[in-house]
Amino acid sequence: MKARFVLICAALALLAVGCCKQQTAENIIKTPVPARPAGQTDVLGLTAEPIETVRIGVVGLGMRGSEAVRRLVHIPGAEITALCDLLPDRVEANQAQMKELGKGEVTGKYSGTQESWRGLCEQADVDLVYICTDWLNHYPIAMYAMECGKHVAIEVPAALDLDQIWGLINQSEKTRRHCMMLENCCYDFFEMTTLEMAQRGLFGEVIHVEGAYCHNLDPYWDEYWNNWRLDYNQKHRGDVYPTHGIGPVCQVLNIHRGDRMTALVSMDTKSFNGAKIAANHTGMEVREFANGDQTSTLIRTEKGKTMLIEHDVMTPRPYSRMYQVVGTDGYAAKYPVGQYCLRVEKPADKVDARHISDEKVYSGAEMEALQADYRNAILTPEFEALAKSVGGHGGMDFIMDYRLVYCLHHGLPLDMDVYDLAEWCCVAPLSCISLEHGSMPVEVPDFTRGAWNRVDGFHYALAKEDK
Numbered sequence: 205m206k207a208r209f210v211l212i213c214a215a216l217a218l219l220a221v222g223c224c225k226q227q228t229a230e231n232i233i234k235t236p237v238p239a240r241p242a243g244q245t246d247v248l249g250l251t252a253e254p255i256e257t258v259r260i261g262v263v264g265l266g267m268r269g270s271e272a273v274r275r276l277v278h279i280p281g282a283e284i285t286a287l288c289d290l291l292p293d294r295v296e297a298n299q300a301q302m303k304e305l306g307k308g309e310v311t312g313k314y315s316g317t318q319e320s321w322r323g324l325c326e327q328a329d330v331d332l333v334y335i336c337t338d339w340l341n342h343y344p345i346a347m348y349a350m351e352c353g354k355h356v357a358i359e360v361p362a363a364l365d366l367d368q369i370w371g372l373i374n375q376s377e378k379t380r381r382h383c384m385m386l387e388n389c390c391y392d393f394f395e396m397t398t399l400e401m402a403q404r405g406l407f408g409e410v411i412h413v414e415g416a417y418c419h420n421l422d423p424y425w426d427e428y429w430n431n432w433r434l435d436y437n438q439k440h441r442g443d444v445y446p447t448h449g450i451g452p453v454c455q456v457l458n459i460h461r462g463d464r465m466t467a468l469v470s471m472d473t474k475s476f477n478g479a480k481i482a483a484n485h486t487g488m489e490v491r492e493f494a495n496g497d498q499t500s501t502l503i504r505t506e507k508g509k510t511m512l513i514e515h516d517v518m519t520p521r522p523y524s525r526m527y528q529v530v531g532t533d534g535y536a537a538k539y540p541v542g543q544y545c546l547r548v549e550k551p552a553d554k555v556d557a558r559h560i561s562d563e564k565v566y567s568g569a570e571m572e573a574l575q576a577d578y579r580n581a582i583l584t585p586e587f588e589a590l591a592k593s594v595g596g597h598g599g600m601d602f603i604m605d606y607r608l609v610y611c612l613h614h615g616l617p618l619d620m621d622v623y624d625l626a627e628w629c630c631v632a633p634l635s636c637i638s639l640e641h642g643s644m645p646v647e648v649p650d651f652t653r654g655a656w657n658r659v660d661g662f663h664y665a666l667a668k669e670d671k
């Protein structure tokens with residue numbers, strides 16, 4: 205009788221587990237994961253032949269591309285050999301900029317048509333195609349550049365939808381060329397130091413992170429070529445610019461290096477300011493504006509961690525990338541005020557029940573002293589000074605370019621691979637799916653197609669002589 209009761213209970217329990225699983229499956233939206241083409245392998249830890257001098261072709265010479273040209277001129281071991289923009293005067297202005305900085309004529313100049321960049325991709329003395337166009341042009345240029353045997357570095361966001369994301373992954377895996385997104389915010393000083401702290405265990409186990417792109421773009425909307433940015437926001441719902449917020453915190457969580465994002469849900473406000481801004485900009489009545497003024501996305505990981513990612517380019521809130529790291533024993537926040545907070549261990553007889561909390565907050569000079577003990581291995585004081593003198597968002601852009609050229613020169617894996625690109629960009633299309641389905645959870649695909657747990661933690665590759 206007792207044995208029968210146990211059997212019935214076990215059967216009921218199994219049934220309950222089965223129902224749960226089925227329910228979970230029904231309540232999450234899945235997108236197709238294309239099978240890896242036969243003969244193709246992943247590009248985790250991809251290395252390529254070392255390049256003595258990295259010859260760079262820059263495509264898209266607007267605000268960001270012109271700045272990239274200025275910075276790249278200062279990178280040891282790099283040479284700009286080709287320039288391309290739809291507009292011929294931008295190519296000439298950048299050639300003039302290079303001359304002012306002591307450089308000569310580039311070998312190739314391309315302009316005048318929508319696909320002038322094909323010539324740059326085919327140019328023999330180009331090793332790396334560095335793409336700074338509007339978002340819609342990133343994908344075709346990157347795909348063709350890899351087809352031509354070039355490595356590619358693509359401004360953010362590199363890809364706009366899941367087809368583009370899988371397309372770039374497959375192209376990088378097929379051609380064995382690097383395909384890196386230029387996510388500069390991974391190289392800001394606070395983020396790099398905090399990453400070092402997390403890796404050395406200062407916060408205990410990191411369980412939750414936050415990142416954002418809150419930047420009132422009012423002063424910039426008129427500056428973009430052909431109104432591409434406002435136009436894109438007008439037509440697309442979701443967090444269309446997630447990478448600055450999510451990139452640095454994914455590195456802290458070792459995403460596809462021991463953990464992976466599994467599901468997300470998003471909510472947005474309706475568009476309060478967007479349509480007004482578009483109407484002011486175009487001088488015409490605007491009835492529909494797809495992008496909400498504020499979009500929030502929650503993501504869960506395989507190891508039970510959570511992430512909050514926000515997007516707001518429409519309201520006058522102060523600039524913020526949030527960057528918050530919550531651990532079992534500590535906390536870091538960059539915005540609105542930089543600070544760290546660590547658990548204080550007290551002997552049992554010293555515990556005062558009237559105190560709500562017993563953690564130590566580090567801000568101002570104390571924060572700087574703490575940071576000095578956790579200087580990121582690749583940020584020597586001399587290198588930091590050089591980065592700050594060349595600049596680019598305070599120096600982080602220079603560090604990013606420097607690391608890219610350094611790794612290509614030494615034939616090392618890059619800091620950010622095509623799977624980072626995929627994970628950071630996928631928030632845009634997946635958040636849109638969630639929003640369009642009443643904030644339902646959406647599965648985040650495993651873009652490595654099975655290898656997310658093979659690499660043990662995020663690391664910067666270093667040449668033997670620098671270890």
Ligand SMILES: NC(=O)c1ccc[n+]([C@@H]2O[C@H](COP(=O)([O-])OP(=O)(O)OC[C@H]3O[C@@H](n4cnc5c(N)ncnc54)[C@H](O)[C@@H]3O)[C@@H](O)[C@H]2O)c1
Pocket residue numbers: 263264265266267268269288289290291294317318319320321336337338339341359360361386387388427428429430
């Ligand atoms: N990482 C960052 O901090 C950061 C900052 C600003 C912009 N960005 C990114 O940089 C990219 C460029 O932004 P921007 O502010 O310079 O925009 P922009 O409008 O100033 O420049 C875009 C340039 O692309 C050119 N272009 C358009 N179509 C082209 C084509 N078919 N072939 C060649 N050139 C073409 C335009 O003529 C223009 O010069 C975007 O992806 C943006 O998101 C990144």
